[in-house]
Amino acid sequence: MRLLLPLVALALLSGCSSSTTWGWYVINPWTPSGWVNIKFLIGGMGATILISVIAAVLSIVLGLLVALPGLSSRWYVRLINRVYVEFVRAIPLLPMLFWVFYGLPIIFRSMGLDIPIDPFWGAIITLAISDSAFTAEIYRAGIQSIARGQTEAAQTIGLNYLQTMRYVILPQAIRRILPPLANQFIYIVKMSAFASVIGMQELTRRANELVVTEYRPLEIYTLLILEYLVLVLVISAGVRWLERRMGSDERG
Amino acid sequence: MTDIAIEMVSVNKWFSDFHVLKDIDLTVKSGERVVICGPSGSGKSTVVRCINRLETHQKGSIRIYGSEVTERPEDLRGDVGMVFQQFNLFPHLSVLENLTLGPMKSRGLSRSEAEDRARRYLERVKIPEQADKRPGQLSGGQQQRVAIARSLCMEPKVMLFDEPTSALDPEMISEVLDVMVELAEEGMTMIVVTHEMGFARKVADKMVFMDAGEIVETGAPAEFFGNPKSRRCQTFLSQILSH
Ligand SMILES: Nc1ncnc2c1ncn2[C@@H]1O[C@H](COP(=O)(O)OP(=O)(O)OP(=O)(O)O)[C@@H](O)[C@H]1O
Numbered sequence: 264m265r266l267l268l269p270l271v272a273l274a275l276l277s278g279c280s281s282s283t284t285w286g287w288y289v290i291n292p293w294t295p296s297g298w299v300n301i302k303f304l305i306g307g308m309g310a311t312i313l314i315s316v317i318a319a320v321l322s323i324v325l326g327l328l329v330a331l332p333g334l335s336s337r338w339y340v341r342l343i344n345r346v347y348v349e350f351v352r353a354i355p356l357l358p359m360l361f362w363v364f365y366g367l368p369i370i371f372r373s374m375g376l377d378i379p380i381d382p383f384w385g386a387i388i389t390l391a392i393s394d395s396a397f398t399a400e401i402y403r404a405g406i407q408s409i410a411r412g413q414t415e416a417a418q419t420i421g422l423n424y425l426q427t428m429r430y431v432i433l434p435q436a437i438r439r440i441l442p443p444l445a446n447q448f449i450y451i452v453k454m455s456a457f458a459s460v461i462g463m464q465e466l467t468r469r470a471n472e473l474v475v476t477e478y479r480p481l482e483i484y485t486l487l488i489l490e491y492l493v494l495v496l497v498i499s500a501g502v503r504w505l506e507r508r509m510g511s512d513e514r515g
Numbered sequence: 516m517t518d519i520a521i522e523m524v525s526v527n528k529w530f531s532d533f534h535v536l537k538d539i540d541l542t543v544k545s546g547e548r549v550v551i552c553g554p555s556g557s558g559k560s561t562v563v564r565c566i567n568r569l570e571t572h573q574k575g576s577i578r579i580y581g582s583e584v585t586e587r588p589e590d591l592r593g594d595v596g597m598v599f600q601q602f603n604l605f606p607h608l609s610v611l612e613n614l615t616l617g618p619m620k621s622r623g624l625s626r627s628e629a630e631d632r633a634r635r636y637l638e639r640v641k642i643p644e645q646a647d648k649r650p651g652q653l654s655g656g657q658q659q660r661v662a663i664a665r666s667l668c669m670e671p672k673v674m675l676f677d678e679p680t681s682a683l684d685p686e687m688i689s690e691v692l693d694v695m696v697e698l699a700e701e702g703m704t705m706i707v708v709t710h711e712m713g714f715a716r717k718v719a720d721k722m723v724f725m726d727a728g729e730i731v732e733t734g735a736p737a738e739f740f741g742n743p744k745s746r747r748c749q750t751f752l753s754q755i756l757s758h
């Protein structure tokens with residue numbers, strides 16, 4: 264088996280020259296046309312990152328707003344949280360994307376509002392909403408892990424709800440929340456590929472467009488996968504660094 | 516102004532269908548020290564927690580200096596200090612920050628005013644040198660004294676203590692009790708849930724014995740310890756005084 268793998272790899276690579284199976288020339292950086300193609304493909308990186316970062320920021324804010332009612336002692340307030348989380352988690356991303364991009368503008372127009380939704384914001388809104396159900400659960404678990412006595416102590420020194428959250432609970436919960444939140448960012452990056460179907464010029468869309476003109480799906484999609492791989496590995500390294508820092512803080 | 520600090524009249528509380536407080540009547544005068552004792556699960560903590568609204572009662576009235584606790588609970592919180600068995604210090608803040616948080620955020624003091632006040636109270640609980648440490652770096656006894664100072668920084672009218680020494684190693688109990696005795700001598704109105712009967716004899720103006728959600732017996736310490744009237748109280752006292 265060990266021996267077989269390199270052999271298979273060799274067989275595939277040898278195809279490069281024959282160009283019957285592999286045709287690396289489309290993305291060969293040493294030829295002018297290959298270089299142009301590579302620049303075109305990697306040019307989607309900015310959009311992928313921008314969409315993901317904005318969606319993540321929105322999801323972090325939205326998630327907190329959704330998590331807070333989930334911590335109430337009143338069941339009907341908690342219900343708001345449960346309904347939102349269960350509902351949003353149940354919707355597949357692609358239908359939600361279509362609904363936001365094609366459906367939401369109609370609702371806006373019927374309300375007399377002229378708010379166009381371009382692919383950029385359509386993708387961001389969808390990703391943020393979809394992800395917020397998960398971030399809300401991360402917040403809830405993190406906040407609940409802080410002992411009840413902390414809230415009570417804060418109340419006895421006269422802090423109100425927001426002050427208790429701001430000065431007592433969140434600073435402690437954040438070390439438990441941040442690593443899983445950062446992990447969740449990987450989910451957003453991967454899901455941002457769906458933005459390609461509504462015409463957003465990000466990594467996947469560009470790969471698709473190049474495949475249509477070059478007829479070289481194998482090479483182009485291989486590069487596409489490598490692009491995501493690099494992106495995700497960089498984020499993972501960041502998450503691990505964060506986890507280490509949070510962990511060492513706790514001891515100190 | 517009335518000199519009644521706390522007045523509980525027929526207070527009843529249920530945890531779903533469990534009747535945890537039954538017709539509690541308790542009056543604490545300004546400057547009075549009341550010690551509550553009783554077996555585990557008798558409702559001592561619940562009484563104290565109802566007074567500062569950490570728990571809500573369903574029937575009866577609780578007044579603090581004349582105002583009903585149900586009306587403006589957030590105003591009352593700083594006026595009623597609370598010391599917990601588990602200290603409940605904020606682990607992410609320094610000792611000094613633990614003490615200044617309440618005065619700054621809820622009393623509106625400036626940082627320097629709050630720090631002056633904090634250092635004054637740390638002096639009083641005899642640990643001024645620990646101001647910049649984290650609670651986790653202190654011993655249990657020191658942590659509990661910080662917790663007392665944190666409450667005092669709010670300059671409360673009443674202090675509630677819920678078994679403040681029960682989580683401490685035996686050799687640290689007295690350092691906390693000493694601070695509480697001094698506080699009592701200065702005239703602080705206090706309700707203390709404790710099994711430290713030596714402390715109770717020394718400072719209590721009134722003893723309260725609870726069992727199964729009821730106040731079974733109240734009395735001045737001499738009478739309470741010398742000649743307990745009810746059977747349940749006799750049994751309880753003989754048990755805890757025997758060790
Ligand atoms: N949040 C709660 N929900 C349901 N039951 C509770 C709750 N808190 C307390 N109880 C019950 O109410 C009763 C009284 O509790 P409480 O804590 O007031 O007793 P206690 O006298 O302080 O006991 P201990 O000496 O063990 O601290 C106990 O039986 C306890 O199990």
Ligand SMILES: [Mg+2]
Nearest residue numbers: 559560561678
């Ligand atoms: Mg108790």
